[in-house]
Amino acid sequence: MAPRTKVEKRMDWDSGVKYTKDEFIEYYGQKKGAKAWNEADPTAWEPKAKVKAKAKAKSKTESKPRKDLKVCVCGGAGGIGQPLSLLMAMDPNCSELCVFDLSIAMVPPAGVAADLSHIEKKASVKGYVMEVGKNPIDYLEECLTGCNVVLVPAGVPRKPGQTRDDLFKINADIAKGIVEACAKFCPDAVLLLIVNPVNSIVPAMAELYKKKGLKPENIVGVTTLDCVRSNKFVGEITGKNPNFVRIPVIGGHAGATILPLFSQDKAGASIDKDKIPDLDKKVQDAGTQVVEAKGGKGSATLSMAYAGARMGSSVLAGLQGRRRTECAYVKSEITDLPYFTSKVVFGENGVAKVLDLGTLSEHETKRLEEVKTTLKGEIQTGLDYAEKNNLA
Ligand code: NAD
Numbered sequence: 001m002a003p004r005t006k007v008e009k010r011m012d013w014d015s016g017v018k019y020t021k022d023e024f025i026e027y028y029g030q031k032k033g034a035k036a037w038n039e040a041d042p043t044a045w046e047p048k049a050k051v052k053a054k055a056k057a058k059s060k061t062e063s064k065p066r067k068d069l070k071v072c073v074c075g076g077a078g079g080i081g082q083p084l085s086l087l088m089a090m091d092p093n094c095s096e097l098c099v100f101d102l103s104i105a106m107v108p109p110a111g112v113a114a115d116l117s118h119i120e121k122k123a124s125v126k127g128y129v130m131e132v133g134k135n136p137i138d139y140l141e142e143c144l145t146g147c148n149v150v151l152v153p154a155g156v157p158r159k160p161g162q163t164r165d166d167l168f169k170i171n172a173d174i175a176k177g178i179v180e181a182c183a184k185f186c187p188d189a190v191l192l193l194i195v196n197p198v199n200s201i202v203p204a205m206a207e208l209y210k211k212k213g214l215k216p217e218n219i220v221g222v223t224t225l226d227c228v229r230s231n232k233f234v235g236e237i238t239g240k241n242p243n244f245v246r247i248p249v250i251g252g253h254a255g256a257t258i259l260p261l262f263s264q265d266k267a268g269a270s271i272d273k274d275k276i277p278d279l280d281k282k283v284q285d286a287g288t289q290v291v292e293a294k295g296g297k298g299s300a301t302l303s304m305a306y307a308g309a310r311m312g313s314s315v316l317a318g319l320q321g322r323r324r325t326e327c328a329y330v331k332s333e334i335t336d337l338p339y340f341t342s343k344v345v346f347g348e349n350g351v352a353k354v355l356d357l358g359t360l361s362e363h364e365t366k367r368l369e370e371v372k373t374t375l376k377g378e379i380q381t382g383l384d385y386a387e388k389n390n391l392a
Helices: 021-028 030-039 048-061 081-089 109-116 164-185 198-211 224-238 273-284 286-293 302-319 362-388
Strands: 009-011 018-020 069-074 094-102 124-130 149-152 190-193 219-221 249-251 258-260 324-331 339-347 350-354
Touching (some): 021 030, 069 081, 069 302, 081 094, 081 302, 094 109, 109 124, 149 302, 164 190, 164 198, 190 198, 198 219, 198 324, 198 339, 219 339, 224 258, 224 273, 224 286, 224 302, 249 362, 258 273, 258 362, 273 286, 273 362, 302 339, 324 350, 339 362
Antiparallel strands (some): 249 258, 249 339
C-alpha cells in the first residue's frame, strides 16, 4: 500500500475548522481562497516551535488589536434567544454579552446569564429584566450603552389562525420599544432584527431611524436561515459538504418572497433544472415544516439561533475589520423596491456595500417578478407604520 501523504490543513480563524488549500479555494473562489489560506492559522499543521516564532513576529508587526465588542440579545430568554445567546457568548469577538427579556419569560434572563457566565470563553454575561407593559427606554440604559450589535428575537411567534397583519401589529410595537431604546443608548450599533414579519418590521424600524436622523442601514433583517437551509438541501441532493455550498437567497423573508439563487453556486448549478422549482418551494416552506413537526409547540428556534449567530458573528468580524458577506434584508437600491434581501458586505461600520443580484437563470428571473409583487405590499405595511409613529 502506498504511504499516505499528509495534506496540509489550516484553521479558519472564524469557524475554528481546519481546511486544505483546495477547500479554501473551493469555498472562497480562486483569488480570495488563496488570500484566506495565507491568512488562516497555520498552527493547525506546523510544528509548535515554528508557530511560536511566527506568532512572536506577528505580534510585533500587528497594528490593530482586537476591539472589545458588546452584544445584546433582546428576547434572550426565549426559544431562539437562549441558544442564540449561547452561540454569541462563544464568539471570540464578543467581550460582553447582555441578555434582556421580560419578567414573564420562561426563564429569568438573570438565570440565562448566570448559566452562560460559566462558559470558559472571554465574554462576561449579564442579564436584564423588564416588567411587561413597561418601556425599554426607561430600563435599558446600562444594558444598551456601548453595544455594537443588538440581536432582536424578541416578539411573539405566529399562532395558528393568526394573520400576518395581526402578528405585525403586536411585534412592530415590541420592536419599536427596543429600537427606540437603541436609538438613544447605542445609536451606532448594528440592529439585527429576527422578529417576524421581517419583511414589514425592517422597513418600519429603518424609516423610524431615518426620521430620527439615524442611519437606516443600521437596521438589518436576518434572513440567514433561508441561506442555511438552501445550503443544507443542496448538500443533501449533491452529496457535497454543505459547509462549502453558498446559495445566495434574495428577495424577502417569507413564503414566495424567498428566492434562492441555486444557479449562482457550483453545487446548486449542477442540480437538474427540472428539480429546481420543487427545491425552491422546499426552502420557502421549510419554516412550516418545523412548525408542523413541533406540533404547534413553537417554530424554528435552534436552526434560527444557529443562523442568527452566523449573521451576528459575521457582523462582529466586519466590525473588527475582517469584512464578511452575508445575505440580509436591508435598505437597498439594487431593484425598484426600497428594501430587499441580497448579498451585503459588512465592514468596520456595519453595512459597507449592498451587492447586485448577479446573473439569474430563467426560473429565477420569472420568480423575481412574483417576489417583487408580494414584497411591495409587505414593505408598504412597514412604511405606513413608520408614517404614523415616531421614536421618542
Ligand atoms: P419565544 O416566545 O420563545 O421567545 C420570544 C421572547 O421574546 C420571549 O422570551 C419573550 O418574553 C420575549 N419578549 C417578548 N416581548 C418582549 C419585549 N418587549 N422585550 C423583550 N423581550 C420580549 O419565541 P421564538 O420562537 O424565540 O421567536 C421569537 C421571534 O422570532 C418571533 O417573532 C418569531 O416569529 C421570530 N422568528 C424569526 C425567524 C427568522 O428567520 N427571522 C425564525 C423563527 C422565528
